[in-house]
Amino acid sequence: MRAENPVRDRNPQSTAQIAGHPLHPMLIPFPVAFLVSTLVCDLLFWNTGNSAWSTASLYLLGAALVMAALAALAGLTDFLGDRRIRSLSAAWHHMLGNVVVVLLSLWNWYRRYEAGDAAVLPMGLLISLVVVLLLLYTGWRGWEMVYRHRVGVSDQGA
Numbered sequence: 001m002r003a004e005n006p007v008r009d010r011n012p013q014s015t016a017q018i019a020g021h022p023l024h025p026m027l028i029p030f031p032v033a034f035l036v037s038t039l040v041c042d043l044l045f046w047n048t049g050n051s052a053w054s055t056a057s058l059y060l061l062g063a064a065l066v067m068a069a070l071a072a073l074a075g076l077t078d079f080l081g082d083r084r085i086r087s088l089s090a091a092w093h094h095m096l097g098n099v100v101v102v103l104l105s106l107w108n109w110y111r112r113y114e115a116g117d118a119a120v121l122p123m124g125l126l127i128s129l130v131v132v133l134l135l136l137y138t139g140w141r142g143w144e145m146v147y148r149h150r151v152g153v154s155d156q157g158a
Contacts, residue, residue, distance in 0.1 A: 014152035015081025016074040022152040027071035034064035039128040045120050054117045061109040068102050090144040097138035101131050
């Protein structure tokens with residue numbers, strides 16, 4: 001039986017945590033769900049023409065941006081807090097891809113705030129679709145960090 005080296009065997013750790021539980025993975029489901037729901041509401045607006053769906057999209061985008069800011073703060077704290085995380089290409093792709101998602105969503109929200117229903121079709125719908133496709137990629141890269149590189153995973157008791 002080999003002796004464990006606590007420094008070498010330790011996984012990259014989440015810096016933003018509460019009682020050992022990483023904050024970033026607790027926060028990310030909210031903006032993801034809000035952004036996917038924005039796309040769904042855009043599709044429903046396209047299909048029905050009912051402006052309630054356009055209004056719902058505006059509010060969902062706003063909620064997504066607030067929660068994305070919180071998730072980004074926790075993620076950036078983790079990114080800056082452990083050099084092993086910064087050394088992963090998956091971490092860079094995840095971070096930069098999500099910055100693009102937030103910028104596109106901010107632009108999409110502003111357009112809708114200024115122009116209302118007229119901003120949804122076709123450009124708002126296309127932006128929402130691109131955002132969801134980017135989320136699939138950045139989510140995959142986030143998955144890779146956790147399940148392949150064990151970022152923020154506690155192996156105590158394993």
